[in-house]
Amino acid sequence: MNPIMWILFAFGSAFFAGLTAILAKIGIRSTDSNLATAIRTVVVLLFSWLMVFTVGSQSTLSQISGRTLLFLVLSGLATGASWLCYFKAMQLGDVNRVTPIDKSSTVLTILLAFLVLGEAITPFKAIGAVLIGIGTYLMIEKKQVVGQAPAYGAWLVYALFSALFASLTAILGKIGIEGVESNLGTAIRTVVVLIMAWLVVFLYRKQGEIRNIDRTSWLFLTLSGFATGGSWLCYYRALQEGPASIVVPIDKLSIVLTVAFSYAFLKERLSGKGLIGLALIVAGTLVLLL
Numbered sequence: 001m002n003p004i005m006w007i008l009f010a011f012g013s014a015f016f017a018g019l020t021a022i023l024a025k026i027g028i029r030s031t032d033s034n035l036a037t038a039i040r041t042v043v044v045l046l047f048s049w050l051m052v053f054t055v056g057s058q059s060t061l062s063q064i065s066g067r068t069l070l071f072l073v074l075s076g077l078a079t080g081a082s083w084l085c086y087f088k089a090m091q092l093g094d095v096n097r098v099t100p101i102d103k104s105s106t107v108l109t110i111l112l113a114f115l116v117l118g119e120a121i122t123p124f125k126a127i128g129a130v131l132i133g134i135g136t137y138l139m140i141e142k143k144q145v146v147g148q149a150p151a152y153g154a155w156l157v158y159a160l161f162s163a164l165f166a167s168l169t170a171i172l173g174k175i176g177i178e179g180v181e182s183n184l185g186t187a188i189r190t191v192v193v194l195i196m197a198w199l200v201v202f203l204y205r206k207q208g209e210i211r212n213i214d215r216t217s218w219l220f221l222t223l224s225g226f227a228t229g230g231s232w233l234c235y236y237r238a239l240q241e242g243p244a245s246i247v248v249p250i251d252k253l254s255i256v257l258t259v260a261f262s263y264a265f266l267k268e269r270l271s272g273k274g275l276i277g278l279a280l281i282v283a284g285t286l287v288l289l290l
Contacts, residue, residue: 006237006242007289009237009238010235010246010250012230012234013238013251014254014257015254015257016230017251017258018257018260018261021095022095022262022265023224024040024087024224025262026216026217028087029091032204032206033087033090034197034201034204034206035206035210037084038198038200039210040222040224041083041193041194042194042225043225044229045191047226047229048190048233051229052184060181060184064179067179068180069188072192073188074176075172075176075189076188076193076196077192077196078169080197082162082163082164082168083197085165086098089102089156089158092154093153094266095259096139096258096259096262096268096270096274100136100277100278101136101160102162102163102166103132103163103255104132105163105164105248106248106252107129107133108167109166109170109245110248112168113171116171117244119244119245124287124288127287128284128285128288131283131287132252132285133284135276135277135280135282136277137277138276138280139277140156174244177236182239186233190232231254249288250289256282
């Protein structure tokens, strides 16, 4: 693939990921986050397998090696864990607080790509990682409650675990996607995520709440599922051809779109410090592209 193409796919992933955060936030307002994740995954599964049959890669399913399948499954488990943590954090906290922490997985991904995949850490990557790290720190703000001192909430813990599992997803996915067509690899991983998500739903006995989901929530959960499917297909196509330490940071630029939409539709505003942090994250990502 032309280098320009995998970069375009990476930016496409960022665009759809930005839409996912806002659509999902609206969809989980009155729905249990684990149940919402499981419902969204059904949509992603249908979308991903539709793409598999569209490109005709289902015929190569029998050619997937045991090693590739193992890493696709592990990547799916990491994705499922990241999703469950991310949407729980989104339900408990503001989008503008949760998203920057989730995007901080870029720094850990760069380190893991160096240790596991042997991708070199160039001066530009080091500078970019530092800028992203500082920017993320500036965007993590304590929640102000009237009559109480500013404090962090449980959302912070979930957001941190979301970032950890997201970085593992990128590395495991990079290894697993090497021996399989990217759409098929995405579809296989989605099966794993679906099973994991519904197991959690039944574990916490939330399946009965499906009947209580209103039409608006159904609509936005479905739309967020389609946005996620689009993001995944672009992301793993880019990851298949490009270095993980570059693809992941581009994908994390979705934070710009997320902040813009959260301001427009959710009325969430960044403080001056938060805006500086956002600027540093964007600057750090652009430096990585050098």
